[in-house]
Amino acid sequence: MxxxxxxxxxxxxxxxxxxxxxxxxxxxxxxxxxxxxxxxxxxxxxxxxxxxxxxxxxxxxxxxxxxxxxxxxxxxxxxxxxxxxxxxxxxxxxxxxxxxxxxxxxxxxxxxxxxxxxxxDQKEIDRYVFQKRVNDSLANAKPLYKVRNLEINSTKSDFGTAFYGDKVVFASSRDTMKFAQKLYSWNKQPFLDLYVAERNAADGSLSNATVFFPNVMTRYHEATITFTPDLKTAYYTTNVVNKNDKLIVDKKLTNNFQIVKGKIDGEKLTKLEKLFFDSDKYSVGHPALSEDGKWLFFASDMPGGYGETDLYVVQIAEDGTMNSPQNLGPTINTIGNELFPFFRNGTLYFASDGHYGWGDLDVYESKFSGGLNFSEPKNLGAPINSNKDDFSYIVDANDTYGYVSSNRAGGKGDDDIYYFTKGKPDCNQIVWEKSSIPNQNYRLPTLRLLFMTLSGIQKPS
The missing domain is CATH 1.25.40.10 (Tetratricopeptide repeat domain)
Incomplete structure (x- = not known):
């Protein structure tokens, strides 16, 4: 992963x-x-x-x-x-x-x-104490989630799901493509391509995977896609290439990633265009639109961030004009990697290895409260997270089911797609909140017992 x-x-x-x-x-x-x-x-x-x-x-x-x-x-x-x-x-x-x-x-x-x-660093100590106590409480609580590995997974890497009407699109390095003989040096697997699969509403299973938008396939990576609410426009991640399908490199001979926008015309993606903040000098990728299509979240290692890769957002006007990318700030971003954003019902979900989780990438949630203000990220706990990479979390509008990707033990390949169902929390479940600042001896924050609700904070508009 x-x-x-x-x-x-x-x-x-x-x-x-x-x-x-x-x-x-x-x-x-x-x-x-x-x-x-x-x-x-x-x-x-x-x-x-x-x-x-x-x-x-x-x-x-x-x-x-x-x-x-x-x-x-x-x-x-x-x-x-x-x-x-x-x-x-x-x-x-x-x-x-x-x-x-x-x-x-x-x-x-x-x-x-x-x-x-x-x-x-007292601020970082506070963050560690808060997140560790949340993780400890989750470890002792009844899990809200049930997860299941899916039959559609291959022996190669399968990850990065996106809802597409009643179907699901995902990325895979399965070797069924015409460019399969070309291997990625990093892991000696074929390069990633996008696939679309039928979704069984009864059990969440995926089947009949076929190539998605074969007309935009290159010899390199295509992965992580998002769609406008009317399903007429898509944004996806791909390598920076020229018109002859050749890699463009920077001064360090590094080829970066970009986000490409296209119009959906049947089984083709047309009118392809780069976003104005794409660059040969740094990468942008993992696009995710809000439900109303007015906000585009993405990951990037562009200069000026807090860590290796940070999360950013741009606002999209009715005519498609975008404002300048805005970093989501130090509450979300760390010295590590923040990736795979997903925004639903006023909550930002994302993967991070920089917060204090269970190991490698973990999935976190953070409530949006206007402007660029987000609550302290909370780990989703097991079984969504493990000691390996857990990422690319998506959930339906009713917050009851979805998909997550992981390379945890027991899978079929490198990265696998897992289906999950989500229950309701017990009304007396303990939630840890920061209401005082602990000292360097790790004095615990004040605790209070909260009655849980699932009402989401208003999404950006």
Whole structure:
């Protein structure tokens, strides 16, 4: 799943022999050939037991981006031991996520507390305390959700669902396409394409998957799509390419992602146009429209954000004019990755690895209250979330069923699509709220017992 974290694609016997092996490994790593890089680094380390911090970082990252938490942890732990307090926030986050990936939650929480105490960031301490208490209360509460893996999943990656009338559209790297022989270096799977499937209203199952809008297929990725309320216009994510279907790269030889808008004409997508904030220099993707079609949420690593990828929104006028992208701010965005937004009934759902969750990407919800104001994100808990990547949450208008994607254990392939049903919370369920500021000794916030309601805050208009 981490292949879409950064929304980008890169083109591309003696001590002397050892250096040659290291250069080979570094080149493979730089070109995103993570599986091959792992083999090359491990081969180099057979006779080199004192690697540099950079080599350790690269090997740890190679395992991390290949979804191998156990081996990633081994090398992030070594890096942590080498650098201590000098370890960057980004690499500390990956170290903690790897701990959670193997369900070593006690050690992860211990490391977080020590780090926050040393930094003395009271606002971040408050956020950690609040989110941890919410997670603890969810762990002890009756689950609201029931999830089920779907038969439509392949042995490859399937994720990123979107409602399309009585059908569902999703992204998949299943090898049924004419470009299937071309593999993505990151995970050695075919590139992603969009599919549409029939939805069984009785049990949520998906069937009869076929290629969606084959006329816009490229040799690279097409994924994550959203539709206007009248189902006449679509926005989707794809690589930045030229008219000859060739990748366009920036100065670092990185190919970025863009959002393309098109008009739906039968089984074709016509009048394709880039959005004005698309760029060759950074990525934008994962578009999601509000129910009225007036707000477009998306993820981007454009300059000026809070972390690796942030969530943004643009307002869309009646004539299609968009205002400038607005960052959703530090309540939503973190030093990590915020991705896969979905807005429904006054609530923003999104995936994040930067908030204090259960491991890797987790799904959160945040209530909208006007302007760009959102409530403190709350983890949806199990079984929506796990110690692996959980993302691309969508729910129906009545908040009763939907779909979520995950690469958790027990699936059929890399990423799988899960169907869920959502129940009503018990009226005496405990909810943790921040009503006082804890000190650095982690004094608990004041608690109160709330009667739960499901009335949503008014959506943007």
């Amino acid at each position: 981490k292949k879409i974290y950064f929304l980008s694609l890169l083109l591309c016997f003696t001590a002397a022999l050892g250096q040659s092996k290291l250069k080979k490994a570094d080149k493979l790593f730089k070109d995103y050939y993570y599986l091959d890089a792992i083999k090359a680094y491990e081969d180099y380390l057979v006779k080199n037991d004192k690697p540099t911090a950079q080599t350790v970082r690269n090997l740890a990252d190679s395992y991390y981006f290949s979804d191998d938490s156990r081996n990633a942890l081994k090398w992030y732990k070594k890096l942590y031991e080498m650098q201590g307090d000098n370890l960057t926030d980004q690499y500390f986050l990956r170290y903690v996520q790897s701990l959670k990936g193997v369900m070593d939650y006690d050690q992860a929480n211990k490391a977080i507390k020590e780090r926050l105490d040393k930094k003395g």
